[in-house]
Amino acid sequence: MIAERALDTLEYRKIRDEVGKFASSSIGKNHIQNLKPSADPEEVGRLLDEMDEGASVLRIRGNVPMGGIFDVRPHARRAQIGGVLSPAELMETAAVIRAGRILRQFFEKIDEEGDIQIPLLLSKKDALPVLTGLEHEINGCIDDNGAVMDSASPELRRIRSQKRIQESRVREKLEGFIRGKNAKMLSDSIITIRNDRLVIPVKQEYRGSFGGIVHDQSSSGQTLFIEPDAVVQANNEVSRLKGQEKEEIDRILQRLSALVQEVASELFTTVDLLGEIDIIFAKAKYGSANKCTRPFMNTEGYISLKKARHPLIPQDEVVANDIEFGREHTAVVITGPNTGGKTVTLKTVGLFTLMAQSGIPVPALDGSELAVFDQVFADIGDEQSIEQSLSTFSSHMVNIVDILKKFDENSLVIFDELGAGTDPQEGAALAISLLDEVYGRGARVMATTHYPELKAYGFDREGVINASVEFDVETLSPTYRLLMGVPGRSNAFEISKRLGLPEHIIAQAKSITGTDRREVDGMIASLEKSRRAAEQDAEQSRELLDEAEALRADLKRQLEDYEARKQELEDKAKEKARKLVDNARREAETVISELRDLRMNHAANVKEHELIDARKRLDSAAPENRVLKKAKKEKQEAELKPNDEVKVLSYGQKGTLLDKVSDTEWTVQIGILKMRLPETDLEYIKPEKQKEPKAMATVQNRDSHVKLELDLRGERYEDAIVRVEKYIDDALLSNYHQVSIIHGKGTGALREGVQKYLKKHPRVKSFRYGGAGEGGLGVTVAELK
Template sequence: MLERTLKVLEYGKVKAQLAKHAASSLGKEKIEKLTPTTSFEDAVKWQEMTDEATNVLRLKGNIPLGGIYDISAFAKRAKIGSTLSPHELLNISSTIYATRQVKKFIEDLLEAELSIPFLEGFAVELIVLLDLERKINFCIGDHGEVLDGASEKLKTLRQQMKTFESRAREKLENMVKSSTTQKMLSDAIITIRNDRYVIPVKQEYRSAFGGTVHDQSASGATLFIEPQSVVELNNQLHEAKLKEHIEIERILMELSKEVAVEADPIIQNVGLLAEIDFMFAKGAYSQKIKGSKPIMNNKGYIKLVKARHPLIANDVVVPNDVELGKDFTSIVITGPNTGGKTVTLKLVGLFTLMAQSGLQLPALDGSEMGVFQSVYADIGDEQSIEQSLSTFSSHMVNIVEILKNVDSKSLVLFDELGAGTDPQEGAALAISILDEVYKRGARVIATTHYPELKAYGYNREGVSNASVEFDVETLSPTYRLLIGVPGRSNAFEISKRLGLHQDVIENARLHVSSETNQVENMIASLEDNRRMAEQQMEEAKAFRKEAEETRQDLQKQVNEFNEKRDKMYVKAERKAAESIEKAKQEAEEIIAHLRGLQKLQHSAIKDHELIEARKRLEGAAPQLVKKKKVTKQSTAYSNKLEPGDEVQILTLNQKGHLIEKVSSHDWQVQIGIMKMKVNEKNIEYVSRAKPVETKPLATVRGLDSHVKLELDLRGERFEDALMKVEKYIDDALLAGYPRVSIIHGKGTGALRIGVQEYVKNHRSVKKARYGEASEGGTGVTIIELK
């Protein structure tokens, strides 16, 4: 790409924005060197890498790229035998740690089954140098100091230094605090000169102190003297410091040798970290500009959907659709100044450079970009005083250079083509240049003021007119690009809005040719038709979106219904299986019980025992509940249900008795020991008790009473059985029976225990017991009535 093209299209400003998202100097350096590729394969690969980084940032939020430094130069120096400084070693340790963190981050992504082929490849090549990191951290502190524990010798030397320092300061403090000495000192302090401990002595008392003078004040009134009593201690301290320096140099040299051993892996890691930082800088920039991945092609086809210029603020920029390279390869944009023609021109050029640099575009999904070998741009007034070139001449110099190299793999951008000279000659020249570039097969976008070029798109195959919309009501451009519609001058409309008299405007129209008026009217009609079509399209999109949302909602409801139905089927099957299994166990128990009776009694089983066992077998069989259809009999009674009727509650699959009607459609129903309100549509008539003839009380209490001395509950449901027991006790009391029997059988014991508990708590029962062996045993309960 030409350097001039990159500058004119403001490619450097995009790179400056991109650099803000790099985490290290490595990433910034790669961004600085970034240029658009002309390889289709590389452009596709770079876009996929950026998209991968964008997806990771969207899902994980960030990547640990902190603490990365460009340490390749340090590694190379260590490799040739140089000794590295503590801070250089510390940067190496920090970068090794960052390498380890990045590799772990990528491995965690792989465990989460994210598709990250590029990062996976980087992770395989990243080498973790944990031993070297630990050795450096063991010897070098966080602030670049060599730690005492780096070696035993260094630790001993530093302990000796502390001892010498302490003793020297102690002696000097005694001197400073002495009343005799204090009057000789300029200040009662201990200080350091030439790396030795000294005290400030007044000039006149110099002879009172032995030792060495190391410095004096600016006025000469104060001498910094090292007293003779601390000279030996200072010497010992100085000697220890020299030994410390030698030991530190030895430690740094050893660490540098360790770095030299791993120099190649370090340099390799730095290169990989630079690529990762570069890749994620692109991803973060895409998030910043709300970019999307364009579909790349090598056919010179451009399709931008709601494209926004990345260097214009979001609250100002107007999204535009642009298409070039399929139905037409040239676009001629006409219209007034400050309408946005040049911005559109730069937008297409800059998007091409960004796409071929692996950057996502601030446009909607579905945008496509071609890969061009060259992008040429003749934009702006580049009049040169030094070269004595006019505006027209400077443009022609650029155009001549472009025409020397343009071919079918080029994108050419002309701004104000043919401007700066006679309008007729300029227009003719512009048409000729466009024809030439079109013949070469290049993709072209040109802006112009010349009205002659408005007809250019209609007379040339593969060429389309375009304009930037202008609102005559507000006297300002809307910056919306209209493909297929040439621009109008709008001079008469603007003048009218600004207050120019109508007579003057009408007189001006007389000087315009009829052909020009026809063209202007045609353009106005095209703009109106386009505006109407866009409005209808937006309405159609809204209807389609609403229909799609309705379809999705219905589909969701159907899926939920099917899922719920399947769960109910599974639950019903499981319940049926449990019932069958329970029935089998019950049958096995009954058979075992019968065999036990045979063995114990050595005789035929009694009839009542067989009846009881048979009822238990029948009760063990699982009941398959089926929804009953309303019979003719129930239909006949449905409109004249009466209290006391036995009914089936369809929603509960339970039987009960009607108590009373509580509303026009609701009945109170007794179901076992419960009473509940049920809607009439959920009630199915079963039977109605026959009227009982009323007999004199004497007859009721006589031996001819219809009440039996025993109540057989075998085979009854628990709730129904308790209702029958309650009614039977009342009937027995009326009949005057002192004692009655309730046959409930042995079974599982539920009915037996339930009856026992009920009768024991009944107000009219005096005593309750199980029957004797001759009376039926525990299968019968004998109750005595009050």
């Protein structure tokens, strides 16, 4: 059971109010106001699972039909003791039954479609009572305005029919007075009602001209509202029928109330279940509005929050922090300046725990984890009690003593400014002693303090970790970022210096503080610097990893395209070969059939030239002859040697021989690639005749020093483009088919400029980024025409 004091101290009730704003009914709001954290791990898991199902329904369906829900439990209780419900109360009862029916149908449709798994919501749907008969009965008797309809019973229809006839007769007679010669005696030509009877307004001076009953007079006394003798009897009949109508309506309401009495317990169940379902979707809506996630829960006291934001601080102002402890370290001591965010950090951890144990999502990133604690204790803020004449220190001690009596190893204990309000030396000693007690008994503890003595506390105890809130000396303000593993340090000297305090005063103050204090501050400053450097390195590593992943995905896609194309070509080749074989087989069968014919019909008269002709047809029909003759490589006109230019048959590219690896293989340079290829895949290319020796000498001279790659890293943009232009010209003169331009990654400006130039160049066929072994996004590979 979570202590009520902790609920107030950690502002849990404010969270309940925030969640309650998303409830659709007063029942849901009341349920949320009574919501409390559970210490049962199974119940906590179920509450979070229900919320998760609600979030899934909202994400896929957009909304949930939760209208028309009223708290009809008081109506049902009154019906149970024999009370008669009003038409409005009966209408609300029918509306609740209808809301349950619509919600049940909504969940059944989701279950049928199967796109969302909602087993817990379906169990609540199955528990909703089916009271459709009572709903129809009430709706058949009472209309949307809360009036009992004529169709409620045959007797009511008869009475109202007669009443309308009598009222019509009365009106006809009174209209005769209004339109006749007596019209001048009336204050106004209207028929009105007084004492539930139809009357006409007569001027005071003509009172004697009308018999009948005076029911009322105007405030001035000049007009009398008279029921003439001619309509008194008819009005009496109308009154009698109205009495019968009321009796029949009462009988109908009594009958409907008796039906409600019969299902009162089912109505209680319906209201409770609708309230629970309303809570589930209110939590889910709150989570969606505040960018919350469902945390993982454990029973080992482990807490790991990723980018946690205090839920009561506006999203555009709050600073998100990573907080982790509970395994290797079961105690956290946070130091740092005032207003730096220490208390907010404590409240964030405590409030997140209470929210999660209530089934409410928390404003942190996916993958966050919280523990289910039996008890949560918090001593936060200045709770000085004037009535009890207690000081701040005494007030805190009263609370702490109570905590020490109740906490156990499965508790979360939070102390704010532990030991504050008394002598610093005694307060620090007391704070250390209290932390040892709570930490030593196995509880999870977080504490904040100003005492420098506690900065060394985390280094002396194996399961304790220091933390601090960052302070920006340049802006003289806290950043509210939590630094785990780094104790806070005093910034008094730096702040004083920034504010203009003379240097000699600061130097004297530093000399007074002592060597140990300066060494500790230096160590803390070094830790802060290392922490910032590590964070920067981690950020760069993440960027490189993202880039590598993108490149890997691109290469994987290219490989898949290659494999698909390769398979397609193989399939086409196999189909072509099959057709060739089929044609050859048919041709062979035809030749054999003709030979048999010759033998049967001509016997020994078969001429030699006929046999030769048949053999030729058989030879030409063989598929291997058709394919191999076409693909057979011509005999090399000259023996291959290093530096010869060759054509690689399998790729259709030109290359240069580098050296012979074995009797059958060569190393070949193709553009910037070196490949090991069989000699049978190489075709010698004769060098072109040198018609202009001088020009060729120039080309050879260029070829001798033009590299296959151009490195532009460190170049200014304008100089780099000039170099690219000259390099492309040299490469074309050197008869290069492919070159690489190294521009690096950087801001991307140089890369964009190079690619923009290549795109406009008439002799650039295409370009692409370098592959995995070619430099990746830092290199552009261009293919030349």
